[in-house]
Structure formats: structure tokens, C-alpha cells
Amino acid sequence: MNLNSKVTFLFAAIALGILAMLVAISLYAFRSFSITSSSAHVRTAAEVVRVHLTEAMIQGTIQHREQFLARLMEVQGLSVARVVRSPIVDQQFGAGLVRELPADEIEKAVLASGEPRYELREVNGDTLFRGTIPFVASTEGTPNCLQCHNVPEGAVLGAVTMEMSIADLKERALMTVAGLVAMVALFALLAIALVRRIIRPVGEAARDVEVAVQRALKGDFKSQIAAYPQDEIGQIANDTNRLLSYLDGGLERITQRVVQLTGRNPRQDENKLEATIDMVNSLADAAAFKQAIEEDETKGEIYDRFGRILTERFGITTYSIYEAADGKQMAPMLVDGEAGGACRWCDPQILVRSETCRAKRSGHPVDAIAQPGICYAFRGTPDGGEPRSHYCVPIIQSGSVGSVIQLVVPESDTRRLQEVAPFIHVYVREMAPVLEAKRLTETLRDSSLRDAMTGLNNRRFLEEYVDTLIASARRRQVSLAIMLLDLDYFKVVNDTYGHDAGDTVLKALSGVLKQSVRASDMVIRFGGEEFLIVLQEATVEGAEKVAENIRRSVEQLKIQVAGAVLQKTISIGLAMFPEDSETFWQTVKFADVALYRAKEAGRNRVVRFEAQMWEGHAEAY
Numbered sequence: 141m142n143l144n145s146k147v148t149f150l151f152a153a154i155a156l157g158i159l160a161m162l163v164a165i166s167l168y169a170f171r172s173f174s175i176t177s178s179s180a181h182v183r184t185a186a187e188v189v190r191v192h193l194t195e196a197m198i199q200g201t202i203q204h205r206e207q208f209l210a211r212l213m214e215v216q217g218l219s220v221a222r223v224v225r226s227p228i229v230d231q232q233f234g235a236g237l238v239r240e241l242p243a244d245e246i247e248k249a250v251l252a253s254g255e256p257r258y259e260l261r262e263v264n265g266d267t268l269f270r271g272t273i274p275f276v277a278s279t280e281g282t283p284n285c286l287q288c289h290n291v292p293e294g295a296v297l298g299a300v301t302m303e304m305s306i307a308d309l310k311e312r313a314l315m316t317v318a319g320l321v322a323m324v325a326l327f328a329l330l331a332i333a334l335v336r337r338i339i340r341p342v343g344e345a346a347r348d349v350e351v352a353v354q355r356a357l358k359g360d361f362k363s364q365i366a367a368y369p370q371d372e373i374g375q376i377a378n379d380t381n382r383l384l385s386y387l388d389g390g391l392e393r394i395t396q397r398v399v400q401l402t403g404r405n406p407r408q409d410e411n412k413l414e415a416t417i418d419m420v421n422s423l424a425d426a427a428a429f430k431q432a433i434e435e436d437e438t439k440g441e442i443y444d445r446f447g448r449i450l451t452e453r454f455g456i457t458t459y460s461i462y463e464a465a466d467g468k469q470m471a472p473m474l475v476d477g478e479a480g481g482a483c484r485w486c487d488p489q490i491l492v493r494s495e496t497c498r499a500k501r502s503g504h505p506v507d508a509i510a511q512p513g514i515c516y517a518f519r520g521t522p523d524g525g526e527p528r529s530h531y532c533v534p535i536i537q538s539g540s541v542g543s544v545i546q547l548v549v550p551e552s553d554t555r556r557l558q559e560v561a562p563f564i565h566v567y568v569r570e571m572a573p574v575l576e577a578k579r580l581t582e583t584l585r586d587s588s589l590r591d592a593m594t595g596l597n598n599r600r601f602l603e604e605y606v607d608t609l610i611a612s613a614r615r616r617q618v619s620l621a622i623m624l625l626d627l628d629y630f631k632v633v634n635d636t637y638g639h640d641a642g643d644t645v646l647k648a649l650s651g652v653l654k655q656s657v658r659a660s661d662m663v664i665r666f667g668g669e670e671f672l673i674v675l676q677e678a679t680v681e682g683a684e685k686v687a688e689n690i691r692r693s694v695e696q697l698k699i700q701v702a703g704a705v706l707q708k709t710i711s712i713g714l715a716m717f718p719e720d721s722e723t724f725w726q727t728v729k730f731a732d733v734a735l736y737r738a739k740e741a742g743r744n745r746v747v748r749f750e751a752q753m754w755e756g757h758a759e760a761y
């Protein structure tokens with residue numbers, strides 16, 4: 141029920157209540173008045189009858205009593221006028237007139253009690269008032285009752301009964317009450333109409349405010365409340381309009397900025413305020429994410445953190461992060477939360493021919509939800525499960541695609557992915573410069589630890605890595621074989637064919653060395669044409685075999701240089717850690733001494749270090 145109806149209802153109820161009370165009080169008052177006034181009339185008439193009868197008795201004309209009473213009934217409205225005698229009068233004066241009427245029940249009661257009785261009754265639609273008044277013996281007056289009646293003072297001598305119609309009086313009373321009711325009802329109707337008119341703007345403003353609040357709760361602050369006269373309601377309407385405009389303007393400005401940052405426009409059917417709050421939250425989360433990854437040490441940690449955000453925040457559990465390596469290759473860094481996992485969602489071709497990856501090739505996001513089947517490299521159902529779709533985002537670093545994020549979702553979940561994609565872009569945008577900085581740092585660090593010409597690790601790398609190497613060997617209680625290798629008569633190559641030919645020989649040798657050892661072994665370019673190899677978990681016999689194998693491979697290696705095919709030999713010194721020395725670098729010195737012996741002994745050979753070789757060399761180191 142609205143305010144207007146409530147007020148109308150309230151006023152109507154009050155008016156009805158007042159009317160009911162008014163009618164009740166009026167009717168009661170009129171009834172009391174009618175009875176009182178009729179009683180007074182009957183009493184007066186009874187007194188007139190008594191005086192007349194007394195006079196008739198004194199004059200001896202009492203036999204005309206009935207005529208007198210009949211004449212009396214001609215008075216308008218009077219329907220009964222009769223007299224009854226009390227038994228004590230009959231005792232004194234006999235039975236009285238032959239027409240004497242017997243007393244009815246009321247008269248008997250009045251004669252017995254001496255108290256008047258009045259009564260209202262309805263007869264055939266007429267309202268009659270009856271009064272029975274006793275004649276009581278009194279000593280007052282001249283002559284008085286006791287002069288003739290032989291009775292004590294106060295005795296009841298008789299009673300007169302009169303009955304008159306008060307229909308006219310009643311009708312007039314009802315007319316008066318009806319008039320009163322009509323006036324009050326009219327006044328109430330006018331009052332209700334006036335109050336409704338006064339409060340209508342309040343109700344309409346309240347309705348407008350309610351509509352505006354409902355829309356505001358849905359993120360829409362564009363409502364305006366109709367202008368009203370300059371009273372309190374008008375003031376509320378104006379203030380509310382100003383507040384709504386202020387909120388709408390503020391939300392509009394915030395949304396515009398947030399849309400610029402996220403690239404996501406709230407949908408028409410969306411709660412704009414909640415959508416904007418969501419976007420601001422995402423921006424704040426992305427900023428926190430950026431702060432966290434800036435302090436991460438490696439790119440692997442960054443990918444891992446991003447993977448967790450994909451799963452925990454966006455509910456995406458199947459995804460791949462590829463890193464574009466040098467040349468045409470791509471490497472999976474994180475697949476479905478697994479570091480360096482296999483290429484699960486794409487044709488493995490992309491790993492060796494990165495151009496096969498559409499996002500890598502184009503540098504643009506690849507949206508298979510908007511354009512199903514857009515990328516031929518995508519393998520949507522590798523395990524025959526529910527068909528899947530994908531959305532790939534390239535990360536541009538230093539002007540080219542450095543990494544590719546691939547999000548994979550079941551077909552049934554594509555709409556949700558579309559909704560979160562802009563937020564994921566925000567994260568990717570925050571991540572890109574940090575990844576680039578990390579890549580530069582890693583490249584710089586890698587180049588300082590690597591020999592640019594041969595691609596082998598350098599002496600500095602060995603110096604940094606040696607502690608880890610020793611700790612690992614000690615923990616596993618294994619030996620390391622250390623070989624120092626030096627090309628024989630290498631100077632001649634430079635001198636005869638030039639420095640470039642010398643470089644070619646060194647590169648070819650590096651290749652042979654790399655191929656001759658296990659991936660876990662280390663090949664280091666130790667000096668100019670000097671190389672150091674560390675074999676992990678080695679025995680003396682095993683190491684000697686590897687060294688001999690290298691010597692033979694080098695001897696058989698034919699190297700094409702400008703205008704000639706060269707064949708070179710190599711000398712190798714071998715020492716064992718910790719068998720030959722408890723310290724790694726001392727073992728390297730022993731390998732160097734053995735190498736010296738190999739050169740001394742005619743070159744192109746492997747010499748295993750022996751303790752007596754150190755004698756005479758100690759001072760040289």
C-alpha cells in the first residue's frame with residue numbers, strides 16, 4: 141500500500157470513527173432529551189389532571205371526568221389519558237364510577253410504589269411514550285388531599301397514565317443527526333482530498349527515489365527525480381539528483397580510465413559499478429603481481445607464478461607457456477602447471493618450426509573462440525575428451541614475440557574465458573617488461589659465462605660453478621675426472637692459413653669435444669687453444685677411455701679451411717678428484733702437469749697424472 145492510500149485509509153478510518161461516535165452520541169442525547177422532555181410534559185399534564193379532578197370533586201362534577209379525559213385526548217399526539225384509583229380511595233369512597241378501569245400492571249406497580257414509571261415502545265412503526273404518574277396525598281395546598289381523604293400523608297391515591305406519540309420528535313432528531321453526519325462526512329472528504337493533494341508529491345518523490353535507488357543498485361546512476369515545488373520534498377529531489385549526477389559522472393570517469401587500462405567494456409546488461417570494481421580489483425591484483433615477479437629471480441619463477449594465477453584466479457587449469465628460443469625454435473616452459481612439460485595442446489612441429497605457431501608468427505592474439513579452427517597447429521582433443529578451444533596471447537619482447545601464452549578450455553567454458561581474457565591481458569601486459577628485463581639479465585649473464593666463438597662455457601663459469609660441482613660429487617661420493625686438452629702445433633695453423641682458419645679449427649674441435657662426452661659432463665674453453673673437460677661420476681679407466689677416444693676423434697677429424705683440409709692432433713693431461721688431490725684447483729694443476737708431460741713425450745697422446753710428475757713443477761705453480 142503506498143503512502144497516499146495509507147493516508148487516505150487513515151483519514152477515512154478517523155472520519156468514520158468520528159461519524160460513528162457522533163451518531164451514537166447524538167442519538168443518545170436526542171433519546172435522553174426526548175424522554176426528559178416527554179416526562180416533563182406528562183408530569184405537567186398529570187398535575188393539570190390532578191388539579192382538574194380535585195376541582196371537579198370539590199365542585200361535585202367528578203362524573204364528568206371521562207369527558208374531560210376524552211377532550212384531553214384531542215391534544216395532538218396524546219393517544220391515552222386515563223385515571224385509576226388506588227384501593228384505599230375505593231375503601232373510603234366505594235367502587236367509584238361504573239366506568240372505572242382496572243389498573244394494568246404498570247399502574248399497579250406505580251400505585252404500590254408511589255414512583256412514576258415511564259416507558260418507550262414501538263407500535264406499528266410509531267414510537268409511543270407512556271408515563272404513569274402517581275397522585276400522592278399531601279398536606280400542602282388549600283384545600284389539601286387530607287381534608288377529604290382519610291389517609292396518611294404520602295399515601296398513593298391514584299395514578300394518571302398518558303401515552304403520546306413522539307414519532308415527530310424522533311424524525312426531527314434523526315434528520316438533525318443525518319444533517320450532522322452529512323456535514324462531517326463532507327468535511328472529512330474535503331480534508332482527505334486536501335491531504336492527498338498535499339502528500340501526493342511526497343509519494344511521487346518517494347516512488348522516484350525508489351526507482352532511482354533500484355537502478356543505482358544495478359550500477360546505473362542516470363535516473364533523475366522529477367522537480368517539485370521548492371519545499372522540503374523539492375529539496376530532497378534536487379539533492380538526490382545532484383548526488384546521482386555526481387556518482388554517475390564519477391563512475392563514468394573511473395570506468396573510462398579502467399576500460400583504457402583493461403580494454404574491457406562493461407556489457408549493457410552488466411552492473412556497471414560491480415564490473416568497474418572487478419576491473420579495478422584486477423588492476424590492483426595485476427600491480428601486486430608485477431611487484432612480486434620483479435623480485436623473482438628467474439623467468440621460470442615468473443611463469444610459475446603466472447600459471448598459478450591462471451588456475452587460482454581465472455580457473456584455467458589447462459594452458460601452455462612457450463618461450464621463443466633463438467632461431468626457429470620454441471620451448472614449453474610451463475604446461476598445465478608442469479615446468480618444462482611436453483607440448484600437449486599443439487602440434488610438436490611448433491617446437492622446431494616456431495612459425496607454425498600462429499601467435500608467434502603474427503604477433504597477434506589468436507582467438508579460436510571467435511574464429512573456431514583458426515590455428516592449424518592446435519590439437520583440441522589430444523586424449524579424445526571434450527573438444528576444447530584456445531586463446532593464445534603473444535608476449536612482445538624487444539619488438540618480437542618472446543613468449544606465447546596458450547589458454548585451453550572445454551567448449552562449454554569458452555564464454556567464461558572470453559570474460560576473463562581482458563583481465564589476463566592486463567597480467568600479460570604487466571609481465572612483458574619484467575620478462576624482457578629478466579631475459580636481458582639472463583642473456584648478459586649467459587654471455588659473460590660463455591665463450592662467444594665456440595658456444596662453450598668459459599673459465600669464469602667453471603669458477604662460479606665449481607663449489608656446486610664439488611659439493612655434489614662429495615654428497616654422491618663420486619670422483620671427477622679432469623682433463624686439460626691442448627691442440628698440437630696450433631700456432632702453425634694461424635701462421636700458415638691465417639687466424640680465421642685457426643678459429644675454424646677451434647670450433648670444429650669444440651664440436652668433437654661436446655659429442656665425445658655425456659650431457660652431464662662439462663666442456664670448458666679454458667684458455668686460447670686450451671680446453672678443460674670435467675667428467676662426472678668417473679673412474680680412472682673410464683676417463684682414460686674417453687680421453688683416448690677424444691684424441692683419436694681429433695686425429696681423424698678433417699677440417700676444411702680456405703684452400704686446404706687440415707688434420708690436427710691433441711695432447712691430453714688427466715687427473716682425478718679427489719684421488720689425486722683433495723682440492724679441485726690442485727687437481728687441475730696436476731692435469732696441466734700431465735698435459736705438459738704429454739707434449740714433452742711427443743704430443744698426440746693421453747697422459748694420466750702421477751705423483752712424481754709434480755716434483756720439479758711445484759715451484760712453477
Ligand SMILES: Nc1nc2c(ncn2[C@@H]2O[C@H](COP(=O)(O)OP(=O)(O)OP(=O)(O)O)[C@@H](O)[C@H]2O)c(=O)[nH]1
Nearest residue numbers: 626627628629630631632634639640642643668669
Ligand atoms: N685462431 C686462433 N688462434 C688462437 C686463439 N687462441 C690462441 N690462439 C693461438 O694458439 C697458439 C698457441 O700456440 P702455442 O701456445 O705456441 O702452442 P702450439 O703452437 O699449439 O704448440 P704446442 O702447444 O706446443 O703443441 C697461439 O698462436 C695463439 O695465438 C684463438 O682464439 N683463435
